[in-house]
Amino acid sequence: MKNTPTDPVPILQDLIRCRSVTPAEGGALSYLERLLAARGFSCQRLIFREAGTPDVDNLFARIGTGAPHLCFAGHTDVVPEGIAESWTHAPFAAEIADGFIYGRGATDMKGPVAAFVAAAIDYLRGAGPLKGSISFLITGDEEGPAINGTVKVLQWMRENGHVPDHCIVGEPSCTERLGDTIKIGRRGSVSFTVSVEGKQGHAAYPHKADNPIPKLARFIDRIAAARLDDGNAHFDPSTLAVTSFDVGNPAANVIPSRASAKFNIRFSTEHGFASLRNWVDAEVAMVREQMGGQWSVAATEGADAFITEPGAFVALVKEAVERETGINPRLSTSGGTSDARFVKDYCPVLEFGPINATIHQTDERIAIDELRATQRVYGRIIADYFSAGS
Structure with a gap:
């Protein structure tokens, strides 16, 4: 009997209910650590400090020790909810209504985190021995000063032999429909x-x-x-x-x-x-x-401005997105900054995630169908990446 896919919906709901307003961890990283450790990931909690800045809790989780090494990067910290009474559904209740999950971080970016974690769990359950490594770099400092988060986790990864071959940052990259945009750089x-x-x-x-x-x-x-x-x-x-x-x-x-x-x-x-x-x-x-x-x-x-030049990795992700969504994504460098600006110093990096229409807004939300489709895209990327031996 075919395995039932891991549903990212309860994972996202559990994450939203963790009140992880930057730089508070709020229980989100602890939840992910338990979830991934139970699936065989080696997990490291990394707390970094610097005078004049808040302490930040981060999580690095990896399964496998060899190459190729594919890393998914993201953050569980969120911006403040604003006026809670203005929300149609409480910002940290993760309520479902009309096919949407409401809550702060639903799209930016607990939704993508839930989707790529679920995708990896499914791949590991069904693919047999892993021919390489999958890792997660999850910070609690993307929405904050970005001093004690990704930049220092990457330094730790280099010092401890965990530099990936390629990285996907799950920032919400799409504008109108899931699959319409992959970011291959930033201004x-x-x-x-x-x-x-x-x-x-x-x-x-x-x-x-x-x-x-x-x-x-x-x-x-x-x-x-x-x-x-x-x-x-x-x-x-x-x-x-x-x-x-x-x-x-x-x-x-x-x-x-x-x-x-x-x-x-x-x-x-x-x-x-x-x-x-x-x-x-x-x-x-x-x-x-x-x-x-x-x-x-x-x-x-x-x-600084950067670009991941189109090549085999970009083509693999682009094809996976098109196969799962039916849309030929455009390659974009638009928008502000993201933690990809740090990752690019270590390995080729691109960004793909759901529609960004409600990020940082009152009533931030993601459609359940879109969340599950995002999981399928990540799952296709993982499967194609390791079958290609990138």
């Missing part, structure tokens, strides 16, 4: 604060003051109109968004002594942190030469 992100010092004075005597506002306005106009690049085969053109222009001046008759602006650049692989800092410095120098002023520039590096 980089860097934020700048540019300030100009002047001399305060009375608005009736502007010649006695040194107004920093026109100087900074000239600079902002220049960078806002600039085209950073034309993109490339995998990335749209880089973008720049001005997010703040502040002089801290409530008075209409006072020229302020200081003006500051903030802006964020989301960039393709045509750029890096150093090249963008050089470009900003050059633009500042040009305006300073024209208009004077004392300028300062501060940069906060977010994530």
Whole structure:
């Protein structure tokens, strides 16, 4: 008799009921540890600390010791629920209604975690001796500072001989239908604060003051109109968004002594942190030469741009998605950042998961049919990966 597939629905419900608002573990990792250990996985709980940041609990679980080694990465921490009374169903009750499971993390990303855990359990039960290794890297710090989570687990994995050959991050990648998008990279992100010092004075005597506002306005106009690049085969053109222009001046008759602006650049692989800092410095120098002023520039590096070039691994996942969903997925680098930005330094990585329509929203939810279909996609990926000996 054919084995009955493991149902991810109760797994997801149990995970949602763990109140794991970042950085709290909430029992979610303990639940997964028990579930996986009972199926033969070797589990390691990894708690990392750093001064000034919250302690974070993480889980690494692996079965098998050889190659090829396929890792599934995800997180069980979730963002706060917001106003609980605004939810149609309580945010940590995991109630089922109209074919959906409601709850914080249903899609981002306890749903994908439940789906790939269930898929792995089924594969191990029916495939005979494992020809390689399957592992799970589950962090409690993806929605937080991302300091004591995936980045440090990966370091531990390298030090202890657990670097995978390939990794799939279960972030909700699809936009309209399950299967429509696989993320094979992400744009980089860097934020700048540019300030100009002047001399305060009375608005009736502007010649006695040194107004920093026109100087900074000239600079902002220049960078806002600039085209950073034309993109490339995998990335749209880089973008720049001005997010703040502040002089801290409530008075209409006072020229302020200081003006500051903030802006964020989301960039393709045509750029890096150093090249963008050089470009900003050059633009500042040009305006300073024209208009004077004392300028300062501060940069906060977010994530570097990266791409997993299409090849055998991407093709395998793409074919598995299409076979299970009937959709030919597009290969995308859109969106913000994810923990894939850390994994890419260790092995090829891509992201695939369910529809992202309700992530971080009130009434976050996932359709039961979609959850089970996501499990089938992961199951197909696992089966094809080990049959191909990738």
